[in-house]
Amino acid sequence: MGRKIKLIDTTMRDGSHAIHHQYTKEKVMAIAKGAEEAGLYCIEVGHGAGVGGSVLQYGLEKESTIELIKAAKSMCKNTKVGTLLVPGLGTMEDLKKAVEAGLDLVRVAVHCTEADVGAQHIRLAKSLGLEAIMFFMMTHMTSPVELAEQAKMAEEYGADVVYFADSSGAMTPDDIKDRVNAIRSKVSIPIGVHTHNNLGLGVGNAIAGIVAGCDYVDGTFEGLGAGCGNGNLQAIVAVLNKMGIETGVDLYKLIEVGKNEVRPIIEHSLEITGESILLGYIGIYSSFYLHVIEYAEKFGIDSKLIFEELGKRKVVGGQEDQILDICHEIIEKRKGNVNEK
Ligand SMILES: CC[C@H](O)CC(=O)C(=O)O
Numbered sequence: 001m002g003r004k005i006k007l008i009d010t011t012m013r014d015g016s017h018a019i020h021h022q023y024t025k026e027k028v029m030a031i032a033k034g035a036e037e038a039g040l041y042c043i044e045v046g047h048g049a050g051v052g053g054s055v056l057q058y059g060l061e062k063e064s065t066i067e068l069i070k071a072a073k074s075m076c077k078n079t080k081v082g083t084l085l086v087p088g089l090g091t092m093e094d095l096k097k098a099v100e101a102g103l104d105l106v107r108v109a110v111h112c113t114e115a116d117v118g119a120q121h122i123r124l125a126k127s128l129g130l131e132a133i134m135f136f137m138m139t140h141m142t143s144p145v146e147l148a149e150q151a152k153m154a155e156e157y158g159a160d161v162v163y164f165a166d167s168s169g170a171m172t173p174d175d176i177k178d179r180v181n182a183i184r185s186k187v188s189i190p191i192g193v194h195t196h197n198n199l200g201l202g203v204g205n206a207i208a209g210i211v212a213g214c215d216y217v218d219g220t221f222e223g224l225g226a227g228c229g230n231g232n233l234q235a236i237v238a239v240l241n242k243m244g245i246e247t248g249v250d251l252y253k254l255i256e257v258g259k260n261e262v263r264p265i266i267e268h269s270l271e272i273t274g275e276s277i278l279l280g281y282i283g284i285y286s287s288f289y290l291h292v293i294e295y296a297e298k299f300g301i302d303s304k305l306i307f308e309e310l311g312k313r314k315v316v317g318g319q320e321d322q323i324l325d326i327c328h329e330i331i332e333k334r335k336g337n338v339n340e341k
């Protein structure tokens, strides 16, 4: 018997960024039903920035994450219901409420150099009986060796799994492999990988992670997710089937759910565009994508200028306010109101 890969579908969390956090309970129930029938390991639901993420800066959710967890849980017997929690945005109280709503698994999402910020939340999650995953964001910003040190800390806090996210879709397959190898040399808990498709490597990088030794992998129906989307779940399963790597998932059911339930809610093209390539190439947070495009259009600014300045500032999650600041500076510069330094 070969190893069995655990698939986490984050259509209803990362995909929420791509639909301005407008999931309804009905839509979540329909996708959750399909996920359960297809045999997915876990579905992650909630605001794109996780529980507590519904603030003006990121965009307000239509339906609360807690209600979406309840809706998902009502359809799932075997498929776990998870959510994401960014400490500071989501609180310990939020986590307790999510557990009352039926949560099975939480991913505590921290910047790639800040494992310590998630220590209390991992411990609380364990004490509440959850599967607790430490989820490192923006991991192209740190070296494999440093990331492995952070992963070691996560293991010491009691995390069941350590995930690393290519949040900007900036990595090459070798970058993924190097991180898996470095983490594996330091920790013995399972490793997971979360990819974005800004450079067209969403599926390829997910597969690279599995080949290098990941036991968990993320994907989304139709690739719906922040930026140019995530690794397409149906394609990941199709490739794994061809490679003879077991997932326990029904590919045909996934294709049906993607077509009938997810494709109709896609608001903007997930094609690889000049903007998505810049996002990945410069290494900007995928969740900044729509904000940049929308502000660029509103203020008549070339989005390239905004992406370049975000890159220079090395912005990380939570610094979305800088997009507006940069637009303001560009407009003032145009008017000649800014002194050149
Ligand atoms: C703001 C949370 C973020 O969307 C988490 C994630 O999916 C990533 O870092 O890629």
Ligand SMILES: [Mn+2]
Pocket (backbone or CB within 6 Å): 014, 165, 167, 194, 195, 196, 225, 226, 286
């Ligand atoms: Mn993501």
